[in-house]
Amino acid sequence: MTPSFPSASIMALHPDLEALLDMVEIATATGKRPVIHQLTPAQARREFDDASAALDLPPEPLARVEALLLPTRDGQRLDARLYAPRAHGDGPALPVLLHFHSGGFTVGSLDSHAALCSSLAQRAPCAVLSVAYRLAPEHRFPTAAHDAIDALAWLGSHADTLGLDPARIAVGGDSAGGTLAAVLALAARDNPALPQPCLQVLCYAGLGGRTDTDSHRRYGQGYLLDTETIEWFYHQYLRDADDRGDWRFAPLLAPDHRGVAPALLVLAECDPLRDEGHAYARKLADAGVPVTVREYAGMVHEFLRMGNIVADAAQAHEDIADALAQAFGSVPGGPHPHMASLNSAPAASSR
Template sequence: MTYRYDADLVEAAALFDAFDLTDPEATRARLREFSAARPAPDTTGVEVTDLEIPGPPDNPLVPVRIYRPADSDGILPAVLNLHGGGFVFGVIPNDDPTCLDIVRRVDAVVVSVGYRLAPEHPYPAAAEDCYAALAWLAAHADDLGVDAGRIAVHGTSAGGGLSAAVALMARDRGGPALAFQYLELPELDDRQDSLSMRRLTDTPGWNAPNARTSWRHYLGERAGGDDVPVYAAPARAKDLSGLPPAYVVAVEFDPCRDEAVAYAQNLYAAEVPVELHVFPGAYHLAFLVPTAEVTRRRTEERAAVLRRALHG
């Protein structure tokens, strides 16, 4: 199909050939090569610490990377960051630029989680790893110089879906309390029956066939069936009451667009404060184009939204 991409994004679209979710290890190797070729991130003014923390009971340790403003010795809010990658790809360093930006612009501690990946580790591995990281962050707030009453969860794509899942888990398990959820391009619905999912089959980098394969890796034969838990696919949740305030980001040419919009509407219906921003002319990977105006707008808005949520 022909799409009306934003002028800043037209040229870059050709560079984003679709991820091959049918061969996860080969694509992971390719992404590692791409990451290794990038210059090391500028960590000036930010203390960066790598740890392994307890995971879910009887499961492996979970790697986390902690980012803290180097010139701050007070108590700060915190952001739990969950990377994207269709539940199949992604490692902590991929989100270094995002986490460093949030630390500097928001004045917050960021804890980025290296959760287990499908298909080797299907649901509930990723969701439980992320929840374990939230529980650890809250329990160690004093050690980290964090205000346990001001913790937000933040994620993009699969990380956005996991962020929504963690918010549901925290509500249903009696904590830790979350102050905010930032859901960017969230992957929320394994049923794949939205208009955007039916139409957007060949968008650059991420499209409907990839989304379907992603869910099969994560859920196996359960994907699209009747017994998928809400913590796996938060769009299935019937009750969203009592969740923390939310900011939901969607883009026009993303197969996940409609499920993000619907989730925001359902939050509204449950009387959860929510702000929804749908960026026109953009595709799922558009925010990887740093020179695009839409990326700059998103980045400024993300910082403003998190500052307002965490600093009042």
């Protein structure tokens, strides 16, 4: 049975988000809020981190928050941060989510996603390893993809020493971080030396590499993430036009999606990237991959990190944590009934 997917339609913005966007529009028009694609990358990074602190709740207090350095293939080291709900050595090995932050491959940091990562660690519960992959334009494509693959390889060989379970690794991220998680699922399928993820969590991920979908036309201006800003991000990251056709930038274009990890796609209804999320879900389902789609009505891009604005952010955190718990629970004792049923059941949606 082929999974069914919600049809595209325009619904009202959540009233709290509508109020936020009204304030953003006024601040932009009066020059009090900079337009991100008119800034330098360094300025954009400061603006992104400052906005993150204002929109999101404080990080959850956890028993373990540990700074790490991860080696890369070219001899550099990546900052990373491990979140865990209990101290190292206190109990059995924890499953772990390898997480990559949003920001168009150009902005974003460990700090901008501290609240999201700590929330998922607390709710699942599991460990979350957040990786600060190298950013563009200083490090253009495919550096971020290489960093993600290197991080997964390192985690697989060092999980035991960190008190983590190498057999229960999920990969995930939001926006550009979701792109990297999708890339990892494909790369791991093709490379048995890499840990095989038990779940890929793709939150409003960039998957198609284009800005010509219906959701781009509907929501590409005035809904927080503008198409012009997306193209600015792509310009920072990509080396040339040919990179747009590379599946490591646009996983939707991969020639074969069979055999990748089961997927949870978290989508925002009023998001220019929504349609490519649905397209990717269909691509996975057609390839026989278990897939669940959660589309949140009235939400905009980045809503997972707007806990100060909308309660739906906390509900989405719970939904992701539940999917992680089920996926992690399926590994030691065989497929979890929920995950196993996704091959034939219609994809779920919160709409």
